Amino acid sequence: MLxxxxxxxxxxxxxxxxxxxxxxxxxxxxxxxxxxxxxxxxLLAGWMFTILEGFFLEDLLNLLEHACYLGSAIVLTYWxxxxxxxxxxxxxx
Numbered sequence: 876m877l878x879x880x881x882x883x884x885x886x887x888x889x890x891x892x893x894x895x896x897x898x899x900x901x902x903x904x905x906x907x908x909x910x911x912x913x914x915x916x917x918l919l920a921g922w923m924f925t926i927l928e929g930f931f932l933e934d935l936l937n938l939l940e941h942a943c944y945l946g947s948a949i950v951l952t953y954w955x956x957x958x959x960x961x962x963x964x965x966x967x968x
Contacts, residue, residue: 917947
């Protein structure tokens with residue numbers, strides 16, 4: 876079953892992806908930007924899976940959705956750790 880809030884979330888996510896693509900020169904200045912972007916792509920995939928599970932393969936797509944959310948959280952945590960650790964290393968020198 877399709878829910879409006881899930882569709883709105885996906886539309887906002889795609890809109891944000893367009894914004895990121897248009898401002899990629901600024902995004903590339905972020906420390907470890909590829910890791911951060913990977914986390915966002917996993918989150919976006921999770922939002923897509925939540926829409927698709929309303930149409931077919933409910934159990935499989937639900938599993939993939941939550942796996943993407945978990946993967947996104949893990950990658951984002953790694954990005955945060957890497958960014959903070961880099962700044963602490965720079966402060967010591």
